[in-house]
Amino acid sequence: MNPFGPTALTLENLTIGYRSPVVTDINLTVPPGVFVSLLGANGSGKTTLLRTISRRLKPLAGRITLFDQPLKTFKALDLAKTLSVVLTDKAEVPMLRVLEFVALGRHPHSDFLGRLTDKDLLAVEESLFAVKADKLANRFVDELSDGERQKVVLARALAQNPRITLLDEPTAHLDLKHRLEFLAILRNLCRQIGLTVIAAAHDVESAARFSDLVMTLKDGRLQDFGRPEEVLKPEAIRTLYDCPEANFDSALGGLEMTPDGRAGRAFVLGGQDSAALAYRLLAKQGYALATGFFLATDLDAHVARSLGAKVFSFKNADNPPLADLLAESLVELGQCDFLVIAGDMGGFSEGLTKLKAEAKKLNIPILSLGPNGELTPLIEGLALYRSSRAA
Amino acid sequence: MEAVFNARLVTQTLAKRRNLVFLGLGLLTLALMVTNLVVGSLPYPIERIFYTLLHPQESGDLATIVWKIRVPRTLAAALGGAYLAASGLLLQVYFRNPIVGPYILGISSGATLLVSIIMLTPFGFRLTHATPFVTTIAGCLGAYAVMALVVAIAAKVQRGATLLILGLMMGYLCSSVTSVLTALAEKEKIKGFVLWGMGSFSGFKQVEIGILIVFGGGLLIAVYLLSKPLNAFLLGEDYAASLGVNIRRFRIFILMAASALAGLVTSMAGPVAFIGLAVPHMARLSFGTSDNRILIPGVCLTGAAVTSLCDLIARMWLNPVELPISAITAFFGAPIVIGLLLKRGARFS
Numbered sequence: 001m002n003p004f005g006p007t008a009l010t011l012e013n014l015t016i017g018y019r020s021p022v023v024t025d026i027n028l029t030v031p032p033g034v035f036v037s038l039l040g041a042n043g044s045g046k047t048t049l050l051r052t053i054s055r056r057l058k059p060l061a062g063r064i065t066l067f068d069q070p071l072k073t074f075k076a077l078d079l080a081k082t083l084s085v086v087l088t089d090k091a092e093v094p095m096l097r098v099l100e101f102v103a104l105g106r107h108p109h110s111d112f113l114g115r116l117t118d119k120d121l122l123a124v125e126e127s128l129f130a131v132k133a134d135k136l137a138n139r140f141v142d143e144l145s146d147g148e149r150q151k152v153v154l155a156r157a158l159a160q161n162p163r164i165t166l167l168d169e170p171t172a173h174l175d176l177k178h179r180l181e182f183l184a185i186l187r188n189l190c191r192q193i194g195l196t197v198i199a200a201a202h203d204v205e206s207a208a209r210f211s212d213l214v215m216t217l218k219d220g221r222l223q224d225f226g227r228p229e230e231v232l233k234p235e236a237i238r239t240l241y242d243c244p245e246a247n248f249d250s251a252l253g254g255l256e257m258t259p260d261g262r263a264g265r266a267f268v269l270g271g272q273d274s275a276a277l278a279y280r281l282l283a284k285q286g287y288a289l290a291t292g293f294f295l296a297t298d299l300d301a302h303v304a305r306s307l308g309a310k311v312f313s314f315k316n317a318d319n320p321p322l323a324d325l326l327a328e329s330l331v332e333l334g335q336c337d338f339l340v341i342a343g344d345m346g347g348f349s350e351g352l353t354k355l356k357a358e359a360k361k362l363n364i365p366i367l368s369l370g371p372n373g374e375l376t377p378l379i380e381g382l383a384l385y386r387s388s389r390a391a
Numbered sequence: 392m393e394a395v396f397n398a399r400l401v402t403q404t405l406a407k408r409r410n411l412v413f414l415g416l417g418l419l420t421l422a423l424m425v426t427n428l429v430v431g432s433l434p435y436p437i438e439r440i441f442y443t444l445l446h447p448q449e450s451g452d453l454a455t456i457v458w459k460i461r462v463p464r465t466l467a468a469a470l471g472g473a474y475l476a477a478s479g480l481l482l483q484v485y486f487r488n489p490i491v492g493p494y495i496l497g498i499s500s501g502a503t504l505l506v507s508i509i510m511l512t513p514f515g516f517r518l519t520h521a522t523p524f525v526t527t528i529a530g531c532l533g534a535y536a537v538m539a540l541v542v543a544i545a546a547k548v549q550r551g552a553t554l555l556i557l558g559l560m561m562g563y564l565c566s567s568v569t570s571v572l573t574a575l576a577e578k579e580k581i582k583g584f585v586l587w588g589m590g591s592f593s594g595f596k597q598v599e600i601g602i603l604i605v606f607g608g609g610l611l612i613a614v615y616l617l618s619k620p621l622n623a624f625l626l627g628e629d630y631a632a633s634l635g636v637n638i639r640r641f642r643i644f645i646l647m648a649a650s651a652l653a654g655l656v657t658s659m660a661g662p663v664a665f666i667g668l669a670v671p672h673m674a675r676l677s678f679g680t681s682d683n684r685i686l687i688p689g690v691c692l693t694g695a696a697v698t699s700l701c702d703l704i705a706r707m708w709l710n711p712v713e714l715p716i717s718a719i720t721a722f723f724g725a726p727i728v729i730g731l732l733l734k735r736g737a738r739f740s
Contacts, residue, residue, distance in 0.1 A: 056632055080635035093625045094489065096681045099401055107623050107634040114619030114684060121398040128398075138401055160634070 007068065008032040008164055008196040009053065014062035016045060016052045021060055023049065026222045028215065032067075032163070033194040035187050037207035037228070040217035041241050046200035047088075049217070050166045053198070054085050067163060080108035084157035086167040091153050092142055098152050099137045102127055105159030127158040130193075131185050147178030154185070164196040165189075172202060179203075183210040208232050208253045216240050234306075249306035256280075258308030261288030264337035267329070268309075269293075269355065270300040271343035278342045278369060278378060283307045285382070290332050293325050293348065300343075326351045330358050338385060340378060341368040409685055412678055416692040420469065423699035427465040428457070430703065432711050463595040465699070467603065468716075471592060471660050472698025473691035474607050474652040476674070477614060479667030480690045481649040484624050484683065485642070486551050492668030493653035496558035496646070499662035500565035501537030502530040502654065503588055506661075507569045510584045511576035526587070527599065527658050534654030537561055542646050546639070551628070554646075589715030590663035592702050599659050607655055611691065614648050618683040621645070625681055663698070664717035669728045670694045676731045697724065 009030040015021050022045040030036055038046050051057040053064060055071060064071040066082060074082065084105065093101065105127070106120045116124075128134045131151040136144065141152060150170060157165050167186075171179040187210050189195040201207040207214055208228045216223040216231065218240050224231040229250060237248040237255070245258045263286035268275050271294040279289060280303070291304045292312025301313050312329050314320040329351075333339065339359045341352075359366050367381035428444070429437050435453055443449060443457045478493035486495075494500070509515035509529045541558055548554050573581060595603075614621075620641050623631040632638050653667065674689040675681055701719040708714060 054633055056629060076635040076637065080633065083633075085630070085633045087627075087629055089627055089629065091626050091630070093681055095675045095679060096625065097405070097679075099398060099405075100680060100682055104622055104626065104634070107619065107636075110619070112619065113616070114622060116402065118399065121402060125398045137398065 006032055008034075008066070009198070010063075010065040011053075012063040012065070014052070014064060015060040016048050016057070017060050018048075018057070021220065023217055023220050023222065026062070028222065028225045030196060030198070030213065032196050033190050034196060034212040035190045035210060036196075036198045036213045036215060037211035038198060038200040038215050038217070039204060039207055039240060044217040045220070046217060047168055050085070050168050050198070050200060054083060054166055055079060077108045080160060082163050084160040084162040084165050086150075086153055086157050086165065086170050088168045088172065090149070090173075091156075094142050096141050097137070098128070098133070098139050098141055098144070098155075099124060101141045101152060102155045102159050105156040108160060123159050123161060124155075127155040128152075130158055130189065131155045132181075146173045147175065147181070150174060150178070150182060151185070154182070158189070158195075162195070164198065167197065167199040169200050169202055171206070179206060186210070204232065204237060204248060205253055205255055208248075208250070247306045247308055249302055252302055252306065254306065256303075256306040257283070259283040259286050259288055262286045264288070265290065265335060266338055266340055267291070267333050267336040267355075268304075268340040268342055269352070270304070271298065275300045275340075275342035276303040277373075277375060278340060279303050279307050279309065281375060281378065282340070282382075287337075290329075290336060292329055293320070293322065293351065294343075322348055322351060326354060329355060333358055333364065334362060336364065338365045338367055341366065342373075342378075405680075409678055409680070413688070413692070416677070416689070416696060420692055420696040420699065423696055423703065424465050424469055427468065427699055427703055428461050430707060431456070431461060432706070460593075463597060463600050464592050464702070466600050467592040467595040467660065468698050468702035469695040470600075470603050470607060471656040471663065472666055472670070472694035472696075472701075474603075474611070474656050474694075475663060475667040475698075476670035476690040476694025477611060477687060478649040478652040480671040480674075480683075480686060481614065481621070481645050481652075482667075483671050484621055485645045485649075486555055487625075487627055488555070489672065490668065491555070492665075493649060494562070494657075494662065494667070495555065496541045496650060497537045497561035497565060498534045498650050498653045499657050500562040500569070501533040501535075502657045503533065503662065504565040504569050505529040505533030505536075506587060507572045507584060510587065511572045511580055530658030530661070531654065533565075534650070534657055537565070538647065538650035538654060541650065542643055545642055545646050586715055587661045589717040590661040591705075591713070591716055592660050592698075593713065595659065603655065603659065607652060610648055610652055610655075611687075615684075615687050617641075617644065618687050621683040621687075625683075660716070662717065663720065665720040665724050666694055666698055666701075669720075669724045670697055672728050673697070673731060 007029050011026045011028050014026040015024045038049065040046050048057065052059050102124045103116055103120065106116060106123060107114065110116060110120055128137055131154050133148065133151040133155055136148055136152060141149065144152060171182050174182060183206055186197050186199065190197055211228055213226065214228045214231050215225040216236065223240060224236060232248060232250055234248045238244055238246050247256045247258050249256065266282050266287045266289055268278060268289060268291040270291050275291065276299060282289060289304060289307060289309035291309050294300055294313055295317055296313040296315050298313070301311055304311050310332065312325045314325065333355060339355065356366060365385050367378055369375065370377050429440055433456065439453060440457060443454050447458065475493055482491045482493060482495060483489060506526055506529050509526055540561065544557055545554055620631070620636045623634045623636045628638050656663065670693050671690050674686055674693040677693070678685050678689045680686065701716055701723065704723070705714045705716050705719045
């Protein structure tokens with residue numbers, strides 16, 4: 001036994017690859033019953049790592065231990081009873097009913113001819129119930145939708161009665177509803193039957209929401225391994241995907257793209273959550289953003305920051321330094337192409353008047369949202385502004 | 392919440408339906424084989440044929456016809472059909488490709504090449520006098536030489552698709568040599584060779600039937616016993632490996648068994664088109680499953696029935712002229728497969 005408690009998977013000084021190394025010197029320990037997401041850009045070695053852990057590929061160096069037993073000492077059938085896989089392969093088999101398909105997972109447990117005992121059938125039933133696909137039992141696998149089939153493919157993996165399941169981008173073909181449902185099923189399996197799940201993921205947001213741990217692969221190394229709340233910082237995501245525009249907000253769990261500002265620069269007066277949609281609209285059209293005045297904890301502040309905006313906010317609600325912020329904003333306004341009024345500045349009417357007056361003086365157009373926060377006036381205003389500038 | 396389904400109940404219902412299909416197919420095969428014994432170019436009364444069958448020690452014209460001609464031919468057609476179908480099934484499972492047949496790896500081209508040397512060159516012509524089995528032996532050598540080559544390569548190659556292309560190329564190589572020999576051959580020899588190339592279950596000798604039963608039967612039993620790992624292959628090599636199957640060893644086994652079965656039939660009957668490709672589809676659709684534990688006996692019965700029927704037509708349609716078996720198998724078989732697939736498509740779309 002491991003002196004530090006039970007472990008599902010231990011990788012020590014592991015180097016993986018085909019002939020030349022893809023990822024070198026991985027060291028980590030996964031406790032049992034957790035959902036681990038494996039993140040990394042295409043070609044970073046996610047699939048190679050999964051293939052190595054499932055023993056389809058020999059490690060180039062280092063050791064792998066599964067449940068305190070060295071991976072290479074497992075007998076083939078014992079490994080199949082311990083570890084199961086869900087591959088990216090669509091697993092399309094013509095003329096096979098879901099029940100028979102899932103029963104293929106009983107391979108390591110059934111007798112020489114593969115006859116199914118009552119115990120096997122029970123395991124098949126339970127697997128189908130666990131993924132909420134029991135109603136599909138009598139259907140043919142090749143007639144299922146992508147979402148249904150993926151659940152059935154998972155049920156087949158569960159029918160092996162594994163202690164750990166490796167999945168390679170299991171939600172890649174699924175729509176939002178099925179993706180969330182699938183990930184929720186995986187998480188429940190971790191909680192309820194103590195299954196350890198390691199899933200290569202392409203989607204940072206769902207990985208952040210559903211997994212207990214994430215490992216990130218970058219430039220042939222294990223970049224990070226830990227809780228998503230700690231690992232998935234904006235900077236880490238930017239490096240991981242070589243994507244400087246990406247802005248990951250760990251509090252919101254959402255990924256936003258910073259606008260390049262090619263279209264121009266907008267000053268948005270926000271507050272009271274009214275401006276979030278206006279920010280996204282402007283950012284998508286390529287406008288860099290500056291915004292104020294609100295509490296740093298306001299939703300608007302989060303969204304604006306994740307869009308790379310310059311934010312004029314304050315931390316102390318009782319005694320906001322309004323005068324200072326106003327002075328800074330007036331300078332900022334001078335750099336902007338137009339002013340958007342998407343909030344009342346928390347009732348700071350003096351500031352509002354001054355900013356408007358400054359805009360008039362600098363000949364900067366003023367756009368605004370509808371009385372109930374509707375975006376249409378802003379969209380129309382933007383179109384007008386653009387055509388006037390083009391002319 | 393009450394259980395919505397019961398796996399045991401579903402399995403039992405499916406098994407019941409499949410047993411009925413087995414029963415029906417078995418009766419059909421039997422009926423076709425009996426018809427093949429009874430019907431021939433010389434019309435004898437049925438009761439006399441049955442009498443001869445039940446009294447093998449008697450002699451006479453009828454005994455000769457029944458025991459030397461009809462019995463071997465009936466058995467050859469049924470067994471040949473069964474083996475070719477099983478061979479096709481194995482390769483379709485291994486390559487996970489529905490349009491693969493037993494000849495995809497070049498088995499028939501190898502057999503044809505060696506047979507063309509016997510039938511078309513002066514060198515081979517001299518050999519023909521030495522033993523009546525010379526064509527069979529040549530076919531066998533050709534088929535198994537190609538098989539040995541493919542299996543040797545399969546041990547080194549990682550991907551099934553590569554192997555498929557290698558087999559195809561091997562087939563083209565053999566065919567090109569055969570074409571050269573055909574171009575150089577004397578005119579009158581060519582017809583015999585071309586007809587050999589379209590297959591026939593006539594002229595099987597008792598020894599050959601014996602070999603067919605013993606070796607082919609042994610191979611079929613081995614294949615059936617390995618239907619469990621074969622099922623794991625339904626999902627592809629990666630999944631099979633994750634289920635604990637030694638895929639390297641098993642890949643060699645599948646290729647060897649499939650080639651050996653097809654080579655056995657081809658060396659004796661010549662290449663018989665279509666059976667190995669189409670019968671697995673017919674069996675899958677009539678049994679409604681891809682489970683090899685059901686399909687292996689299933690394709691054997693279907694193959695025996697279909698080939699028996701085709702041989703009956705080949706013999707009797709333009710009687711007394713006998714048609715090559717490949718002409719019949721493809722002519723009647725292709726529309727049946729298309730019909731079955733379209734019907735299935737219509738039912739579910």
